[in-house]
Amino acid sequence: MKILIISPPRCGSTSLLNNISLLRSADRIAEPYTNPKELISRDPYPYPLPVTDNCVVKMITSQVPEEFGKPNEFCKFIKTLYKDYDRTIILGRKNLNEHFESFLNLRMRLNKENVHAPWYINELETYNKSLELIDQLKATLKKNLEMINQIQIELNIPIIFYEDLYGSDREKSFNILKNLDLELDVNLLNKKLHPKFKYRQKELDKPLI
Numbered sequence: 333m334k335i336l337i338i339s340p341p342r343c344g345s346t347s348l349l350n351n352i353s354l355l356r357s358a359d360r361i362a363e364p365y366t367n368p369k370e371l372i373s374r375d376p377y378p379y380p381l382p383v384t385d386n387c388v389v390k391m392i393t394s395q396v397p398e399e400f401g402k403p404n405e406f407c408k409f410i411k412t413l414y415k416d417y418d419r420t421i422i423l424g425r426k427n428l429n430e431h432f433e434s435f436l437n438l439r440m441r442l443n444k445e446n447v448h449a450p451w452y453i454n455e456l457e458t459y460n461k462s463l464e465l466i467d468q469l470k471a472t473l474k475k476n477l478e479m480i481n482q483i484q485i486e487l488n489i490p491i492i493f494y495e496d497l498y499g500s501d502r503e504k505s506f507n508i509l510k511n512l513d514l515e516l517d518v519n520l521l522n523k524k525l526h527p528k529f530k531y532r533q534k535e536l537d538k539p540l541i
C-alpha cells in the first residue's frame with residue numbers, strides 16, 4: 333500500500349508518518365522536496381519521486397520540486413501525483429493560535445536544535461520581541477493553511493485535525509484511524525498517537541534543572 337500524508341508544518345505529520353511506517357514495516361519518505369536553504373541537513377529527492385509498493389510519504393505545503401515549479405504551485409503539484417497512492421491523508425489544526433506558537437518554535441530551532449524535541453511556551457519569549465519577524469511568519473503560515481484548504485476542496489478529502497487525532501478523546505481518534513483503513517493495528521497506532529507524546533509540554537511538568 334502506498335500512503336500519502338499532506339500537511340502544513342506542525343500538524344503532527346511526522347509522528348503519523350513514523351508510526352504508520354513502523355507498524356506497516358513500510359518505507360518512509362519525509363518531506364522529499366524540502367528547500368535545502370531551510371533545512372541544510374537534508375538533500376531533496378529526485379523528481380519524479382521513486383516509491384515502492386509499501387511506503388509512507390509525507391509532503392509539506394509549499395515544498396515543490398524545482399523541476400515542477402514554484403512553492404505556490406503546491407496544490408497543482410499534488411494533483412499530479414495523489415492518484416498514484418492508495419490512501420491520501422490531509423492534516424490540519426483547529427486552534428490557529430497554538431498552531432502558530434508551534435510553528436514559531438519550529439522556526440526557532442530549524443538547523444540549530446532538534447525540531448522534534450519537547451518544548452515549553454516560555455521558550456518563545458525572545459522570539460516574540462521581534463514584531464516584524466512575527467508578522468512575516470504569520471503570513472507564511474497563512475499561505476500554508478490556504479494551500480491545505482485548497483487541496484482539501486479540490487481533492488474532496490476531509491481534513492483530519494490535530495486536535496482530534498492527538499486529543500484526549502482516544503475513542504474519537506481510534507475511529508478516525510479505523511476509517512482510514514491502513515491495514516495495520518489501529519489500537520496500537522492510536523496508543524502511539526496519545527497526547528502524552530506531544531512535543532509541546534505543560535509548564536507544570538518542566539524540569540527544575
